[in-house]
Amino acid sequence: MSENWYKKSYRRCLVDMHIEDWNAGFLQRLEPETYVRNLKTAHVKTAMVYANSHVGYCYWPTRSGAVHKGTNGCDILGGILSRCKKENMDTVVYYSLIYNNWAYEQHPDWRILNIDGQASRDAGAKHFFMKGRYGLCCPNNEKYRAFIKTQIEELCRNYEFDGLFFDMTFWPAICFCPACRARYQMEVGGEIPEVIDWSDGVWSAFQKKREAWISEFAATTAAMARQAKPGVTVEHTCATIHFPYLLGTAAGNPAASDYAGGDFYGGFMQQSFICKLYSSMTRNQPFEYMTSRCDPSLKDHTTMKSGDVLALHGFLALAHNGAFLAIDAIDPDGSQNEEVYRVIGEAFSAMEPFEQEAGGRLCADVAIYLSLSSKYYMQDNGKHIRDSKEISDTSTDLDYLDAPVSAARTLKEAHIPFAVIARSNINELEPFQVLIVPGAREVDSTEVEAFRTFVRNGGSLYLSGMVSPKLLEGVFGVRVIGETIEKLTYISPCGEGAKIFSRVRPNYPLTMFSSQILAEGCAEDEVIARIVLPLTDPAEPGRFVSIHSNPPQKDSGFPAIIKKKYGKGTVVWSAAALETAVQAPHREAFVRLIQTLCLSPLVFETNAHPSIELTLFDQPEKSRYLLNLVNLQELLPAIPIWGIDVSLRLDGWDPVRIVRISDGAVLSHHMEAGRVCFRTDLTGLFEMIAIEREKTVTTERII
Numbered sequence: 257m258s259e260n261w262y263k264k265s266y267r268r269c270l271v272d273m274h275i276e277d278w279n280a281g282f283l284q285r286l287e288p289e290t291y292v293r294n295l296k297t298a299h300v301k302t303a304m305v306y307a308n309s310h311v312g313y314c315y316w317p318t319r320s321g322a323v324h325k326g327t328n329g330c331d332i333l334g335g336i337l338s339r340c341k342k343e344n345m346d347t348v349v350y351y352s353l354i355y356n357n358w359a360y361e362q363h364p365d366w367r368i369l370n371i372d373g374q375a376s377r378d379a380g381a382k383h384f385f386m387k388g389r390y391g392l393c394c395p396n397n398e399k400y401r402a403f404i405k406t407q408i409e410e411l412c413r414n415y416e417f418d419g420l421f422f423d424m425t426f427w428p429a430i431c432f433c434p435a436c437r438a439r440y441q442m443e444v445g446g447e448i449p450e451v452i453d454w455s456d457g458v459w460s461a462f463q464k465k466r467e468a469w470i471s472e473f474a475a476t477t478a479a480m481a482r483q484a485k486p487g488v489t490v491e492h493t494c495a496t497i498h499f500p501y502l503l504g505t506a507a508g509n510p511a512a513s514d515y516a517g518g519d520f521y522g523g524f525m526q527q528s529f530i531c532k533l534y535s536s537m538t539r540n541q542p543f544e545y546m547t548s549r550c551d552p553s554l555k556d557h558t559t560m561k562s563g564d565v566l567a568l569h570g571f572l573a574l575a576h577n578g579a580f581l582a583i584d585a586i587d588p589d590g591s592q593n594e595e596v597y598r599v600i601g602e603a604f605s606a607m608e609p610f611e612q613e614a615g616g617r618l619c620a621d622v623a624i625y626l627s628l629s630s631k632y633y634m635q636d637n638g639k640h641i642r643d644s645k646e647i648s649d650t651s652t653d654l655d656y657l658d659a660p661v662s663a664a665r666t667l668k669e670a671h672i673p674f675a676v677i678a679r680s681n682i683n684e685l686e687p688f689q690v691l692i693v694p695g696a697r698e699v700d701s702t703e704v705e706a707f708r709t710f711v712r713n714g715g716s717l718y719l720s721g722m723v724s725p726k727l728l729e730g731v732f733g734v735r736v737i738g739e740t741i742e743k744l745t746y747i748s749p750c751g752e753g754a755k756i757f758s759r760v761r762p763n764y765p766l767t768m769f770s771s772q773i774l775a776e777g778c779a780e781d782e783v784i785a786r787i788v789l790p791l792t793d794p795a796e797p798g799r800f801v802s803i804h805s806n807p808p809q810k811d812s813g814f815p816a817i818i819k820k821k822y823g824k825g826t827v828v829w830s831a832a833a834l835e836t837a838v839q840a841p842h843r844e845a846f847v848r849l850i851q852t853l854c855l856s857p858l859v860f861e862t863n864a865h866p867s868i869e870l871t872l873f874d875q876p877e878k879s880r881y882l883l884n885l886v887n888l889q890e891l892l893p894a895i896p897i898w899g900i901d902v903s904l905r906l907d908g909w910d911p912v913r914i915v916r917i918s919d920g921a922v923l924s925h926h927m928e929a930g931r932v933c934f935r936t937d938l939t940g941l942f943e944m945i946a947i948e949r950e951k952t953v954t955t956e957r958i959i
Contacts, residue, residue, distance in 0.1 A: 257416060257417070257418055257485075257487055257488065258346060258418050259487060261302070261346040261418045261419070261489070262302075262346075262418075262419070262489060262514070262515055262540070262542070262544075262579070263540070263541070263542070264301075264611075265301045265302040265346055265542075265579055266301065266542065266570075266573075266574060266578075266579045266580065266607060266611045266614065267299060267300055267301040267302070267570070267579070267580065267604040267607060267608065267611075268300065268301065268302040268303075268304060268348075268544065268579055268580065268581035268582070269295055269298055269300040269302075269303060269304065269581065269582050269583075269584070269600065270303075270304040270350065270546070270581055270582075270583045270584070271291065271305075271306070271583075271584045271585070271586050271592070272306075272309075272554060272583060272584065272585040272586065273306040273309055273315070273586050274309040274310050274311055274585075275309065275311065275324070275326070275586065275588055275590075276311055277311075277313055277324050277325040277326055279588075280325075281588075281589055282324075282325075282326045282588050282589065282590070283324060283326025283327070283586075283588075283589065283590035284326060284328075284589055284590055285587075285589045285590040285591040286326065286327075286332060286586070286590025286591075287590075288332060288335030288336045288339055289335075289339060290592065291336055291339075291592065292336060292339040292340055292343060292345075294592055294594060294596075294597040295340070295343075295345065295597070296343055297594070297597040297598060297601050298582075298597040298598075298600040298601040298604060299600075299601045299604040299605050299608065300345060300600075300604065301345065301346060302345060302346040302347070302348060302418075302579075302581075303336070303340045303345050303346070303347050303348070304347075304348040304349075304350050304421055304581065305333060305336045305337060305340070305347060305348070305349060305350060305417075306333070306350045307333055307349045307350060307351050307407075307411055308321070308350075308351060308352055308356070308407075309352055310352050310355040310356065310357065310390060310424070311324075311357050311358065312352075312356040312357045312358025312359055312360070312391070313325075313358055314333075314407075315327060315332040315333045316331055316332070316333040316334060316410075316411070316414070316415070317329075317331055318407065318410055319410065320403060320406040320407050320410060321358060321359070321403075321407060322358050322362075326590065333349070333415065334414075334415060337349075337415055337416065337417055341416065346418045346419070347416075347417040347418055347419075348417065348418060348419035348420065348421050348489075348491070349411055349415070349417045349419070349420050349421070350421050350423060351407070351408070351411070351420060351421070351422055351423070352423050352424055353395070353404065353422050353423065353424050353425055353473075353477065354368075354392055354393055354394075354395055354424045354425070354426070354428065355386075355390055355391070355392060355393075355423070355424040355428075356391060356393055357377075357389075357390070357391035358391075359391070359393050359400065359403065360375070360376075360377065360391025360392065360393055361391060363393075363399065363400070363403075365397070365399070365434075366393045366394060366397045366399060366400040366403075367391070367392065367393060367394065367433065368384075368392040368393065368394045368427075368428065368429050368431045368433060369394075369431060369432050369433040370382065370383045370384065370429050370430070370431075370432065371383065371430065371432050371450060371641050371642060372642075373432070375391075375392070376388070376390055376391060376392040376428065376429070377389075377390070377391055382642075383429055383430070383641065383642070383644075384428055384429045385428040385429065385502060385503060386428055390428070392428050392429070394431055394433050394435055394436060395425075395427075395469070395470065395473040396431070396433070396435040396436050396439050396469060396473075397433070397435040398435070401473075401476070404477060404480070405480050408420070408477070408480045408481055408484055409480070409484045411484075412481060412484035412485035412488065413484065413485075417488070418488070418489060419488060419489035419490065419491060419514075420481045420488055420489070420490050420491070421491045421493070421517075422474070422477055422478075422490070422491070422492045422493065423493050424493065425470065425473065425474050425477075425492040425493055425505075425509055426470060426493075426496045426499075426503040426504060426505045426509075427466055427470055427502065427503055427504035427505075428503070429502070430448075430466070430502065430641060432448060436448065439469070440462075440465065443465065444461070444462075444465060448462065449462050450640055450641050451638070451639070451640055451641070452632075452636050452637060452638065452639050452640075452641060452644055453637060453638055454632060454634075454637055454697070454698065455637070460698070463501055463504075466504040467504050467505070467506045467508065468508075469504070470504045470505060470508055470509075471506070471507070471508020471509070471511065471512070472508075474492045474508050474509050474511075474512035474513075475508070475511070475512045477490075477492075477512075478490040478492065478512040478513070489514040489515070490512065490513055490514055491513045491514060491515060491516075491517050491544065492509040492510075492512050492513050493509065493517070493518045493519070494509045494510050494513070494516045494517060494518040494534065494537075495518025495519050495520060495546075496518070497509065497510070497518070497533075497537075497628070498530070498533075498626070498631070498654070498657060499631070499654070500631050500632060500633075500654065500656075501631050501632045506628040506629070506679070507537070507628065507678065507679055507680045510534075510537045510538060510539065510680070511539070511680070513538075513539065514539060514540055515538050515539060515540045515541070515542065515543050515544060516534040516537050516538035516539075516543045516544070517534070517543055517544030517545070517546060517579075517581070518530075518534075518544075518545075518546060519546035519547060519548075519581075519583060520545070520546070520547055521547060521548065521552055521553035521554075523552075524568065524569075524572060524888050525661065525664070525665050525668075526661070527545060527547070527569065527572050527573070528572060528576075528664065528668060528869060529660070529661050529664045529676055530545065531543070531545055531572065531573060531575075531576035531578050532576060532618070532624075532664070532674070532675050532676035533626060533676040533677070533678065534576075534578065535576050535577065535578065535618055535675070536618075536675055536676060536677045536678065536680075536681050537677075537678060537680050537681070541577050541615065542573075542577050542578045542579045542614070543576075543577075543578045543579070544578065544579045544580075544581055545569070545572075545573040545578050545579070545580055545581065546580075546581040546582075546583055547569055547581075547582070547583065548561075548582075548583045548584075548585070549561055549566060549582050549583065549584050549596055549599070549600060550585065551565070554583065554585055557585055560595075560596065560599065561599075562599075562892065563599045563602045563603055564892040564893055564894070564941065565892065566582060566599065566600060566602075566603035567602070567603040567606050567607070567941055567942075568886070568887075568888065568892075568941055568942075569582075569603075570582075570603050570604065570606070570607045571606075571607065571886050571941055571942035572869070572886050572888070574607055574610060574611070574614055574884070574942070575869065575871045575884035575885075575886050575942070576618070576871060576884075577614050577615055577616065577618075577873065580607070582600050582603075582604075584596055584597075584600075606941075606942075609917075609918070610917060610918075610942070610944050613882060613917055613944055613946065614873075614882070615873065615875060615882075616873030616874050616875035616876075616881075616882055617873060617874045618675055618871065618872070618873055619673060619859045619860075619872040619873065619874055619881070620673045620674050620675040620687070620688065620859070621672065621673050621674070621688060621689045621690065621854055621856075621858050621859055622667060622672055622673065622674040622675070622688060622689065622690045622691075622692060622850060622854070623674065623675045623676070623677050623681075623685065623688040623690070623691050623692065624660050624663050624664055624667075624674060624675070624676045624677070624692045624694070625660075625677055625678070625691060625692065625693045625694075625696070626660050626676060626677070626678045627678075627679075627693070627695065627696040627697070627698065627699065627703075628678055628679055629679075629697075629698035629699065629700070630656055630695055630696055630697040630698045630699075631654075631656050632656070632697075633645065633655065633656075634697070634722070656695055656697075658833070658836045659694030659695050659720060659721065659833040659835055659836050660676070660692075660694050660695075662833075662835050662836045662837075662838075663692055663694060663835040663846070664676065666835060666843045666846055666847060667847075667850070668866075668869055669843075669866035669867075670843075670847045670866075671860075671861070671862050671864060671866075671870060672847070672850060672851070672854075672858060673858055673859050673860055673870075673871075673872060675688070679703065682702060682703055682706045683706065685706060685709075685710045685715065686710075686713075688710075688715065689715065689716060689853070689854045689855060689856060690715070690716045690717075690718060690850055690853045690854055691707065691710055691715060691716070691717050691718070692718045692835075692850070693707065693717065693718065693719050693720075693723075693727075694719075694720045694721060694833055694835060695720065695721045695722065695723075695833065696719070696723055696724055696727060697722055697723070697724055698724060699724045699726055699727050701726070703727075704724075704726050704727055704730055704731075707727065707731065708730070708731060708822075708823075710825070711731065711822045711823055711824075711825035711826070711827055712822065712823030712824060712825060713823065713824060713825065714823075714824040714825050714855075715825045716825055716826045716827070716828070716853035716854070716855075717731070717822075717825065717826070717827045717828070718827075718828045718829075718830075718849070718850065718853065719731075719827070719828070719829045719830070720829070720830040720832070720833045720834060720835060721773065721830070721831075721832065721833045722736070722739075722773055723736075723773075723829065728775070728829065731822060731827050732775075732777075732778065732818060732820065732827060732829055733777055733778070734775045734776065734777040734778045734818065734829075735775060735776055735777050736773055736774065736775050737774050737775065737776055738773075738774045739771050739772070739773055739774060740771045740772050740774065740787065740789065740812070741771070741793060741795075742771060742789050742790060742793055742794060742795075743769070743770060743771050743794060743795065744767070744768070744769055744770075744790060744794045744806050745767075745768045745770065745771060745772045745787060745788070745789055745832065746765040746766060746767055746768065746787070746788035746789065746790075746808040746816075747765055747766040747768060747772075747785050747786075747787070747788070747816040747817065747830075747832065747834065748760075748762055748765035748766075748785060748786050748787075748788045748808070748811075748816065749762070749765070749784065749785045749817075750762075750783060750784065750785060750786055751781065751783060751784050752784045752819065753783075753784030753785045753817060753819075756784065756845075756848055756849055756852055757785070757845045757848065757849075758848075759841065759844065759845075760841065760845060763808075764808075765788050765808050766834075766837070766839075766841060766842050766845060767837075767839075768832045768834070768837065769837075770832050770833070770836075771832075772787050772814075772816060772831040772832040773831045773832070774787075774812075774814045774831070775814065775815065775818075775829075775831065776814070778815055778818050778820070779820075782815075782818050782819060782820040783815040783817070783818055784817050784818070784819045784828075785815070785816040785817035785830075786811055786812065786813075786814070786815060786816050787811075787812040787814045787815070787816045787831060788808040788809075788810065788811055788812065788816075789808070789809070789810050789812050790806035790807060790808060790809060790810075791806075791807075791809040791810060792806070794806045814831070815831065816830065816831050816832065817829070817830045817831070817834075817849075826853060828849065828853065834846050834849075857905055857931070858905070859872060859904070859905050860872055860883070860902060860903065860904050860905070861902070861903050861931075862900060862901060862902045862903075863899075863900065863901045864885070864897070864900045864902075864938075865897055867887065867888050867889045867890070868885055868886065868887055868888065868897060868900070868938060869885070869886045869888055870883060870884065870885055870886075870902075871883075871884045871886075872884075872904075878946075879948060879949055879950065880946050880947055880948045880949055881904065881946070881947040881949065882944060882945070882946055882947075883902065883904075883944070883945040883946075883947065884942070884943070884944055885900070885936075885938050885942065885943045885944075885945070886941065886942055887938050887940065887941050887942065894940070894941055896937065896938065896939040896940075897937065897938045897939075898937045898939075899935060899937065900935065900936050900937065900938060901933065901934075901935050902933070902934055902935070902936065902945075903928065903931040903932065903933045904931060904932050904933075904947060905930075905931055906930070906931065906932055906949065906952075908951065908952050909949040909950065909951060909952060910949060910950055910951070910952050911925055911927075911932040911947060911948070911949055912948040912949055912950050913946075913948040914932075914934050914945060914946070914947050914948070915945065915946045915948065916936060916943065916944075916945055917943070917944035917945065917946060918940075918943055918944070923935070923936060923945070932947065
């Protein structure tokens with residue numbers, strides 16, 4: 257077992273094997289030798305290998321479960337692991353938790369049950385994140401936990417591997433099984449609440465309890481593995497950390513893991529956002545970003561992503577100091593498409609020369625705060641669980657992510673250096689100039705105090721939309737009294753806002769295709785924009801002014817944006833989530849607003865095209881900064897970008913040499929206003945530039 261293997265592993269691969277065994281031909285062509293040869297073709301550094309799957313059958317000769325019939329008595333897991341070791345590949349064993357059809361069928365008393373007593377494979381079952389094909393076992397069931405412990409001990413005792421990956425560590429439903437009811441009764445008292453009410457302390461406390469239960473389950477299974485095999489690394493999937501409250505995942509999974517990781521299928525903007533979040537939450541670097549070689553996800557078994565797309569996934573992960581894990585899916589007969597591994601190999605080969613250069617601390621002036629307690633839909637508030645849209649597996653509208661991800665997109669394209677953080681980083685706000693907190697409906701006293709301290713000490717805080725009264729009243733001193741009935745509203749700058757939004761004319765304000773929050777209690781000179789409304793409610797089809805549109809015509813009398821001093825810092829609140837607007841004037845206004853809140857020069861500035869993402873890392877052990885450039889053009893192959901100017905704030909350092917990693921070229925540079933300036937090109941998908949440095953030497957004149 258290789259200690260700290262993950263620190264040197266950036267190219268990883270997993271072959272999904274969620275295959276049933278009712279057909280005698282299933283997995284008959286699976287050969288460990290061919291499997292590993294394909295991984296070698298793909299230039300894989302770390303192989304993640306299935307011990308079981310969601311189907312529940314095992315790929316090793318287990319004594320505690322059922323072996324997949326397609327193995328024909330062979331130890332598939334052992335055969336793959338041993339051959340990987342011969343090829344000097346690190347190995348991680350995949351194990352599916354909670355999702356286990358075999359255990360579900362063999363032990364009905366282990367099942368997760370919804371409020372109506374239905375299990376996930378029952379006909380007509382409702383209120384499950386995934387159902388039908390998936391048998392779900394409850395993590396609160398002690399007999400199921402004992403089964404997991406036995407299986408983990410079997411694996412750890414009988415095989416050599418470097419890490420364990422636990423998949424599906426989340427709640428697929430609000431569980432009302434006897435084990436959950438009994439645990440709630442013992443720890444809280446009474447019956448599990450059935451009405452969703454986020455203003456009710458009982459419901460909110462129940463949700464915190466669900467999060468605590470899944471966190472404890474993650475910690476317990478990690479402890480089982482570490483006790484059975486000291487030194488093994490453990491990773492629980494963090495892929496659902498941004499999913500709705502139903503899944504009950506917050507900070508517990510990354511806390512129980514040696515590094516954060518998970519699989520995503522939402523494209524490059526989602527990846528950029530998640531990579532920054534994982535970078536801030538992981539206990540150790542690099543974190544792990546996973547996605548499929550299929551386009552767009554594993555639901556498509558045959559459509560292959562191009563080599564450029566796979567390379568971009570890898571480069572974007574590497575640009576955030578993350579490892580990239582490519583996911584293939586085995587054919588039902590156990591064969592694999594060799595072309596897949598050739599294409600993955602091309603992508604991994606392109607990454608390989610840059611790996612040893614990666615690392616360091618992400619440098620950013622702005623942080624976007626993802627409130628993991630605010631992942632719910634207000635339209636479900638007050639409803640019985642049975643009537644909730646959100647706790648249905650058909651719900652995919654993650655509206656609470658619109659604002660943070662939209663803010664990230666705008667900052668990325670404007671090249672404002674930013675990070676994404678969460679509750680686990682609440683005491684690490686000092687490096688940032690601006691903290692963006694969109695839609696924080698639920699915050700606790702620790703978060704409020706951290707935000708207050710940040711602003712009191714000179715930071716700038718931007719809030720938007722419906723914000724917890726603890727935060728809005730505690731920092732602004734203003735009170736929410738309602739919301740506009742109009743779902744089409746306007747933001748009209750005034751006072752200081754007229755200068756910030758200089759390109760927005762008063763009679764042509766910014767259109768928001770949303771309602772706005774109504775608040776009172778602020779001073780007149782703190783209002784920098786007002787809510788302007790159409791003359792009639794756009795929802796009334798029979799009474800209108802203009803048949804196609806709803807022009808702005810009346811001042812509501814309420815503030816749209818408030819800006820005020822707090823201690824040494826500044827606080828801004830927008831009654832609508834300005835950052836969600838896709839129109840160019842709105843995004844420009846948001847950028848200008850954030851720029852006015854940055855009182856010091858940005859850590860880097862550039863004229864690069866908006867399609868290029870830049871990230872900067874401080875590497876003190878190498879006495880340098882490392883700048884990453886990723887060419888994220890929508891259409892591939894990417895067009896080369898020439899003449900990219902970059903200026904970098906050195907914070908007490910002098911530049912010694914600037915080196916382009918791809919070809920070793922030394923770039924000319926000059927100093928301007930205390931910043932080092934240089935020019936480079938991006939002719940491919942990715943580039944790294946090292947800015948070597950030394951401490952500024954001050955020479956005093958001796959008289």
